[in-house]
Amino acid sequence: xxxxxxxxxxxxxxxxxxxxxxxxxxxxxxxxxxxxxxxxxxxxxxxxxxxxxxxxxxxxxxxxxxxxxxxxxxxxxxxxxxxxxxxxxxxxxxxxxxxxxxxxxxxxxxxxxxxxxxxxxxxxxxxxxxxxxxxxxxxxxxxxxxxxxxxxxxxxxxxxxxxxxxxxxxxxxxxxxxxxxxxxxxxxxxxxxxxxxxxxxxxxxxxxxxxxxxxxxxxxxxxxxxxxxxxxxxxxxxxxxxxxxxxxxxxxxxxxxxxxxxxxxxxxxxxxxxxxxxxxxxxxxxxxxxxxxxxxxxxxxxxxxxxxxxxxxxxxxxxxxxxxxxxxxxxxxxxxxxxxxxxxxxxxxxxxxxxxxxxxxxxxxxxxxxxxxxxxxxxxxxxxxxxxxxxxxxxxxxxxxxxxxxxxxxxxxxxxxxxxxxxxxxxxxxxxxxxx
Numbered sequence: 060x061x062x063x064x065x066x067x068x069x070x071x072x073x074x075x076x077x078x079x080x081x082x083x084x085x086x087x088x089x090x091x092x093x094x095x096x097x098x099x100x101x102x103x104x105x106x107x108x109x110x111x112x113x114x115x116x117x118x119x120x121x122x123x124x125x126x127x128x129x130x131x132x133x134x135x136x137x138x139x140x141x142x143x144x145x146x147x148x149x150x151x152x153x154x155x156x157x158x159x160x161x162x163x164x165x166x167x168x169x170x171x172x173x174x175x176x177x178x179x180x181x182x183x184x185x186x187x188x189x190x191x192x193x194x195x196x197x198x199x200x201x202x203x204x205x206x207x208x209x210x211x212x213x214x215x216x217x218x219x220x221x222x223x224x225x226x227x228x229x230x231x232x233x234x235x236x237x238x239x240x241x242x243x244x245x246x247x248x249x250x251x252x253x254x255x256x257x258x259x260x261x262x263x264x265x266x267x268x269x270x271x272x273x274x275x276x277x278x279x280x281x282x283x284x285x286x287x288x289x290x291x292x293x294x295x296x297x298x299x300x301x302x303x304x305x306x307x308x309x310x311x312x313x314x315x316x317x318x319x320x321x322x323x324x325x326x327x328x329x330x331x332x333x334x335x336x337x338x339x340x341x342x343x344x345x346x347x348x349x350x351x352x353x354x355x356x357x358x359x360x361x362x363x364x365x366x367x368x369x370x371x372x373x374x375x376x377x378x379x380x381x382x383x384x385x386x387x388x389x390x391x392x393x394x395x396x397x398x399x400x401x402x403x404x405x406x407x408x409x410x411x412x413x414x415x416x417x418x419x420x421x422x423x424x425x426x427x428x429x430x431x432x433x434x435x436x437x438x439x440x441x442x443x444x445x446x447x448x449x450x451x452x453x454x455x456x457x458x459x460x461x462x463x464x465x466x467x468x469x470x471x472x473x474x475x476x477x478x479x480x481x482x483x484x485x486x487x488x489x490x491x492x493x494x495x
Contacts, residue, residue: 099204
C-alpha cells in the first residue's frame with residue numbers, strides 16, 4: 060500500500076466516477092467528447108475532490124496521448140518549455156495531454172506560452188481550477204477551451220465509493236477488519252462533497268484502528284475524530300465564501316430565519332465573523348430599510364458586540380441580528396431610490412445647485428447676494444414649496460414609499476401637509492431666509 064488509497068481506488072472508466080451526472084450521464088456533452096476521443100481543450104471548474112483529475116486520466120487513455128501533469132502553484136515557464144520540447148519525440152509520439160492543476164496561479168505570460176501549441180494541436184490542455192475561470196483565466200486561452208463546471212458530490216453518491224474503499228482496505232489488511240454499521244454513512248456525509256477527503260478519512264481510520272483480539276474494528280467515534288470539520292467547504296476570499304455570503308443575504312431578504320441561521324453557522328464554523336457581519340449590516344439597509352429603520356442600529360450593536368466577544372460567544376448577537384432581519388418587514392425603497400439617483404449622476408444629469416440652496420457668500424462686488432431661500436421651519440407644518448433639485452432635474456422622482464406600515468404612515472403625513480398647502484402660507488416670526 061505504497062500509494063494513497065485515493066489513487067489506488069481511482070476510477071478507470073466513466074461509469075465508475077462518483078457524481079457529475081450532468082457531465083457524464085447518458086448523452087451528456089463531456090461524455091460524448093470523451094467517448095469520441097475528441098482532442099478538445101477544456102477547463103474543469105469546481106471544488107476539490109470532485110473528479111477533475113480522474114476524468115483527465117480517463118481522457119488521456121482514450122486519446123492515446125502522453126499525460127503530463129503540472130501544478131501551477133509550483134510550475135514555472137521552464138516546465139512548460141520542457142513539456143513542449145517532448146512534442147513529436149518518442150516521449151510523446153501521439154502528442155501531449157497537459158493537465159494543469161490550479162491554473163489560476165499561472166500569470167498571463169505563462170498562460171500565453173501555451174496558446175501557439177494549443178492552436179496547432181500539439182498540446183491538448185485540460186486546466187482545472189477551484190475559482191471562477193472567467194475571472195482568473197486569460198481570455199485568449201478561455202476562447203480556445205470549453206468550460207465544464209463540476210459540482211460537489213452528494214453524500215448518497217459518495218457512500219458507494221466509501222464502501223468500495225472499505226472493502227479494498229479490508230482485502231489488503233493482514234488482520235481481519237470490520238466496521239460499525241454507521242461508519243460509511245458518517246464518512247460520506249462528513250466529507251462535504253469531496254471524494255478525496257472521504258478516501259483519506261477511510262485510510263486514516265484504518266491506519267489508526269487498534270488491534271484487539273487479533274482483529275481491527277473501525278468505529279463511528281473514531282470516524283468522528285478523523286472527519287471532524289471536514290464537511291466545511293470554505294476558502295476565505297474564494298468562490299465558496301462568496302456563495303455562502305450570497306446565500307445568507309438572500310435568505311435574509313427572503314424572510315427565512317432557518318436558512319439564514321444555517322449559512323451564518325457555516326461562517327461561524329469557519330471562524331469568519333467579518334463576512335457575515337458585513338452582509339447583516341448591508342441587509343439592514345438594503346432589504347429592511349425604511350420598513351423598520353431601527354434595524355440598522357440594532358444590527359450594528361449586535362455586530363459590535365460580536366466583535367468584542369469573539370467566538371464562540373459571538374454566535375449569539377449575530378444570530379439575534381440574523382433572526383431580526385429575516386423576520387422584519389421588508390422594503391427595498393432605499394436601494395431603489397439611491398440606485399435611480401446615482402444612475403442619473405453617472406449619465407451626467409447633474410446641473411448647478413439652485414441659488415436658493417447655495418451657501419451664503421459674497422460675489423465679486425463684495426456685496427452679499429440675495430439668496431431667496433425659504434426656511435421650512437418658519438412655515439406651518441415645517442414645510443414650504445420650493446425647488447431643491449437642479450433645473451435640469453426638476454420634477455425627477457427617485458424615492459417611492461414602500462407598502463409597509465412605517466413608510467405608508469410617513470407618506471400619509473406628508474400628503475396631508477403638502478396637499479393642505481400649508482407651506483405656502485405666510486412665514487411665522489422666524490426670518491424666511493433663516494438657516495444656512
